[in-house]
Amino acid sequence: MEPTATAEFVAPPVAVAEIQDFDAVVQRYWPRVLRFLLTAVNDSDLAESLTQDCFLKAYRHRSSFRGDSALNTWLMSIAVNLVRDHTRNRRFQFWRRAERMAPDSDWAKDILPDRTISPEQRTLINEEVQAVWAATRNLSERQRTVFLLRFVEDFDILEIAAATGLSESAVNVHLFRAVRAVRKHVRSTP
Amino acid sequence: MTNHLTEDQISRWFVGQATALEQTHVEFCSDCYVEVHRFRSVLDSFRGAASTRAERLTLKTSPNLMQVLEGHPWAMLEQPSLLVSLKRIFIDTLYPSKTQTAVAPGEVREIWSRSEFRNVRWLSLAFHAMVLGLLILPSGLLGPLPTTQTLVSLYSRSVPLTLNIPSERSSGGGGGGGRKTLTPPSKGVPPRPADRQLVPPMVETRNLAPDLVVESTVIAPRLETLQAMNLPIGDPNGTVGPPSAGPGEGGGVGTGRGTGVGPGRGPGVGPGQDGGFGGGIFSVGGAVSEPRLRNQVPPEYSDDARKARIEGTVELLVVVRPDGTVQFDRVQKSLGFGLDQKAIEAVKQWTFIPARRDGRAVPVWISVIVNFSIR
Numbered sequence: 001m002e003p004t005a006t007a008e009f010v011a012p013p014v015a016v017a018e019i020q021d022f023d024a025v026v027q028r029y030w031p032r033v034l035r036f037l038l039t040a041v042n043d044s045d046l047a048e049s050l051t052q053d054c055f056l057k058a059y060r061h062r063s064s065f066r067g068d069s070a071l072n073t074w075l076m077s078i079a080v081n082l083v084r085d086h087t088r089n090r091r092f093q094f095w096r097r098a099e100r101m102a103p104d105s106d107w108a109k110d111i112l113p114d115r116t117i118s119p120e121q122r123t124l125i126n127e128e129v130q131a132v133w134a135a136t137r138n139l140s141e142r143q144r145t146v147f148l149l150r151f152v153e154d155f156d157i158l159e160i161a162a163a164t165g166l167s168e169s170a171v172n173v174h175l176f177r178a179v180r181a182v183r184k185h186v187r188s189t190p
Numbered sequence: 191m192t193n194h195l196t197e198d199q200i201s202r203w204f205v206g207q208a209t210a211l212e213q214t215h216v217e218f219c220s221d222c223y224v225e226v227h228r229f230r231s232v233l234d235s236f237r238g239a240a241s242t243r244a245e246r247l248t249l250k251t252s253p254n255l256m257q258v259l260e261g262h263p264w265a266m267l268e269q270p271s272l273l274v275s276l277k278r279i280f281i282d283t284l285y286p287s288k289t290q291t292a293v294a295p296g297e298v299r300e301i302w303s304r305s306e307f308r309n310v311r312w313l314s315l316a317f318h319a320m321v322l323g324l325l326i327l328p329s330g331l332l333g334p335l336p337t338t339q340t341l342v343s344l345y346s347r348s349v350p351l352t353l354n355i356p357s358e359r360s361s362g363g364g365g366g367g368g369r370k371t372l373t374p375p376s377k378g379v380p381p382r383p384a385d386r387q388l389v390p391p392m393v394e395t396r397n398l399a400p401d402l403v404v405e406s407t408v409i410a411p412r413l414e415t416l417q418a419m420n421l422p423i424g425d426p427n428g429t430v431g432p433p434s435a436g437p438g439e440g441g442g443v444g445t446g447r448g449t450g451v452g453p454g455r456g457p458g459v460g461p462g463q464d465g466g467f468g469g470g471i472f473s474v475g476g477a478v479s480e481p482r483l484r485n486q487v488p489p490e491y492s493d494d495a496r497k498a499r500i501e502g503t504v505e506l507l508v509v510v511r512p513d514g515t516v517q518f519d520r521v522q523k524s525l526g527f528g529l530d531q532k533a534i535e536a537v538k539q540w541t542f543i544p545a546r547r548d549g550r551a552v553p554v555w556i557s558v559i560v561n562f563s564i565r
Contacts, residue, residue: 022255023254023255026253026254026255026258027253027254030248030253031241031244031245031248032244034244034247034248035240035241035243035244038240038243038244038247039236039240044243044247047247048247048251051253052253052257052258055253055258056258056259059255059258059259125232125235128232128235128236129232129235129236129239131232132232132233132236133236150205151233151236151237152236152237152240154237157206172205172207175205176201176202176205176207179201179204179205180197180198180201183197183200183201183229184197186229186232
């Protein structure tokens with residue numbers, strides 16, 4: 001057999017190539033990270049600040065990103081850690097708990113900017129969304145994170161596991177408990 | 191399966207852990223189907239609300255990398271890990287750098303010495319001269335500016351000032367008077383000019399309750415410019431003080447002779463004789479010789495007029511004083527574009543050999559026509 005020399009261009013993983021242009025990464029993923037943080041924390045100012053922190057951390061550690069997971073998942077794992085750190089820090093700031101009871105603004109104006117639905121329907125949907133939002137406040141930090149990643153970010157179980165660092169079965173258990181609690185809260189709301 | 195799904199089963203369905211039987215039930219049981227999809231739509235609304243709010247906030251801030259790094263300049267620097275740092279120290283120790291970084295006293299050039307400073311000073315002088323030259327030079331490089339061609343016409347102002355046709359010797363009227371008082375004539379206005387004089391001007395009313403009031407007048411042309419002012423009658427060139435008719439004679443006011451006002455003779459006003467207004471500013475003609483130009487300063491073109499290429503004439507009315515200088519009175523014909531002002535500025539600098547009357551220099555009215563033309 002004659003020796004054959006083969007040369008092959010090994011392209012870096014798509015996600016690794018993507019992170020080279022970090023400006024584009026910021027512009028593409030900012031709304032998603034912000035959306036998750038908006039639902040995870042209380043006020044929009046804090047959510048924006050945490051989003052900035054998230055991208056700052058990602059920028060500083062971009063060389064350590066190996067492309068093992070999708071960039072979205074990686075960014076979300078940073079965001080999840082930030083939220084965890086934040087809630088841990090403010091656990092002692094009991095005076096801030098009053099905020100927890102009231103959402104910082106009305107979600108109604110953000111719901112379905114669709115003129116085809118009637119005001120009654122709109123009010124009904126608004127109440128339901130408020131109920132879901134209030135229900136997530138009562139969840140534990142892990143359950144809430146898993147619930148939001150599943151139903152707001154549309155992550156599948158594997159992605160949630162990658163983003164939170166939990167095992168698949170743990171994600172399943174947390175998600176099941178979260179859904180049951182939220183449904184209970186929503187149904188109990190008149 | 192007859193019963194509907196329990197709450198736990200529905201929750202499990204949402205998590206994706208429903209059994210095949212449960213999934214089939216949801217498809218065929220309308221109640222469970224409605225229940226599942228109602229909650230699904232609620233979750234969708236929740237997601238939609240969060241998305242809308244996030245997008246709105248993103249649009250407001252329009253994030254980019256620079257914004258993320260704002261206030262964190264250290265984020266731009268790659269921070270070497272502890273291992274990398276240790277490795278660098280290790281390599282630096284094993285393979286020292288060839289570059290000599292030893293500190294030794296070196297020759298330092300004296301930069302504050304006087305000669306150096308002088309050089310710099312000359313350089314500075316040359317530089318400033320160059321800048322000044324550059325500032326001045328462009329006007330020279332642009333070529334000659336449009337020169338002005340000035341044509342000056344002097345002519346007498348035709349105002350009928352005399353009642354009688356003036357003779358060569360006695361043009362310009364005048365009058366004088368006085369009551370031989372010791373005090374000089376008091377300051378005031380001459381009485382109303384008229385064709386005839388019934389009563390000479392009186393500075394003091396002697397009869398406070400006359401039977402017939404007769405206004406005192408002087409014989410002079412009635413000019414519109416002489417407004418009747420509520421001022422005491424007197425000599426315009428008199429001194430401020432108590433009413434006095436002056437040391438002249440004849441019954442008028444002043445130092446002259448006759449029934450008029452002023453130093454002349456006759457019933458008029460001012461120097462001269464035989465009525466009318468004497469003195470003041472004369473007009474050329476008769477016994478008044480015309481002034482002759484001694485020194486002429488050409489007017490400049492204004493920038494606006496040069497750009498607009500305006501040509502034409504400006505007519506000025508000026509007084510040539512007895513000392514030969516020019517006093518501007520008014521513009522009789524305007525041209526605009528700043529040319530009037532330029533003409534006035536130039537004409538004011540002109541000097542004349544003054545006009546003369548009876549051997550004395552007198553002020554005269556003249557008109558000056560300044561012609562602006564672009565060659």
